[in-house]
Amino acid sequence: MFYRKLFNIPTWGLNRSFRDFDRLRRQMDELYGALSGGNLPMPTAGVFPLTNVTEDTENYYVRAELPGIKSGELDIQVTSEGISISGERKIAEEGNNVRYHRREREAGKFSRLINLPGKVDINKVEAFMENGILKVTIPKSEAAKPRQITVR
Amino acid sequence: MTDKESKDLQVKPKQELTSPAEQTRPGVVFTPSVDIFETDHEITLLADMPGVSADNLTIDLRENILTLTGEVEPFEDANEEDILIEYEIGKYHRQFNLSSLIDQSKIDAKLNDGVLRLSLPKVEEVKPRKIEIKTG
Numbered sequence: 056m057f058y059r060k061l062f063n064i065p066t067w068g069l070n071r072s073f074r075d076f077d078r079l080r081r082q083m084d085e086l087y088g089a090l091s092g093g094n095l096p097m098p099t100a101g102v103f104p105l106t107n108v109t110e111d112t113e114n115y116y117v118r119a120e121l122p123g124i125k126s127g128e129l130d131i132q133v134t135s136e137g138i139s140i141s142g143e144r145k146i147a148e149e150g151n152n153v154r155y156h157r158r159e160r161e162a163g164k165f166s167r168l169i170n171l172p173g174k175v176d177i178n179k180v181e182a183f184m185e186n187g188i189l190k191v192t193i194p195k196s197e198a199a200k201p202r203q204i205t206v207r
Numbered sequence: 208m209t210d211k212e213s214k215d216l217q218v219k220p221k222q223e224l225t226s227p228a229e230q231t232r233p234g235v236v237f238t239p240s241v242d243i244f245e246t247d248h249e250i251t252l253l254a255d256m257p258g259v260s261a262d263n264l265t266i267d268l269r270e271n272i273l274t275l276t277g278e279v280e281p282f283e284d285a286n287e288e289d290i291l292i293e294y295e296i297g298k299y300h301r302q303f304n305l306s307s308l309i310d311q312s313k314i315d316a317k318l319n320d321g322v323l324r325l326s327l328p329k330v331e332e333v334k335p336r337k338i339e340i341k342t343g
Contacts, residue, residue, distance in 0.1 A: 081295075103217060104216075105218060105220075106293055106294075107282075107289075107292050109283055109290060110288055111284065111287050112286075120258065121257065121321075122257040122320060123322040152247075153246050154246075155243070157241050157243040160240050160241070160242050160255055161219070162216070163215050164214070165215065186258055186260050187257035187258065
């Protein structure tokens with residue numbers, strides 16, 4: 056949440072409304088993109104797969120929608136500053152004597168690099184796929200974790 | 208074919224459904240990408256519905272109207288903060304008018320890795336039958 060970070064707005068209890076606000080902003084961006092005829096609809100990197108990155112105090116979470124891709128077909132590499140996800144989506148041929156009515160699903164290779172905002176502990180990264188959604192849990196390195204300071 | 212397989216996957220933003228016919232709960236509704244193909248014996252439908260589990264998927268066939276509805280669980284914990292959000296999650300909903308008569312008792316649905324594969328066998332009568340012409 057860029058705005059929240061920028062203006063340093065406290066987030067307690069405001070999470071929900073800010074999420075809605077973000078959504079509205081994205082939709083407006085999308086609309087402006089469509090009106091100006093440009094192919095820049097969203098503040099995305101425009102690289103497959105689209106990714107959501109979140110954090111809590113302990114971890115970063117990277118999620119991507121990868122329907123039809125087996126976990127074995129994914130190549131995930133983590134460095135201390137980022138993560139790369141690459142692979143290939145294959146769609147099996149269905150034989151010669153079929154007539155297609157719709158063909159919207161696409162196959163192809165992909166490779167995505169995401170920089171994380173802080174240092175991470177690369178030894179404890181976990182990734183798992185469920186129902187076509189990839190979730191990578193990347194623990195923050197000890198130095199990057201927020202520390203609670205008690206006032207005496 | 209090799210040409211097609213080596214191409215890079217392009218980003219295709221999820222298509223939001225503009226006029227959900229029967230929306231009773233708030234939330235975003237997307238139309239899943241589908242492949243539909245037909246042989247003499249059956250119609251097969253493949254739909255990308257990432258995040259939908261078998262329990263949350265409803266397939267309804269009534270009077271040749273096939274309805275797919277998939278619910279998606281919120282993916283975030285409450286204490287997670289967004290850093291980069293490129294896609295949204297929501298329900299999937301899509302309806303199809305099927306032209307052929309479908310044998311309801313033989314419908315088969317499989318959900319693997321977020322992809323639904325639905326086999327809709329045609330009833331015997333509508334399968335094309337070759338008529339032998341006997342010469343007398």
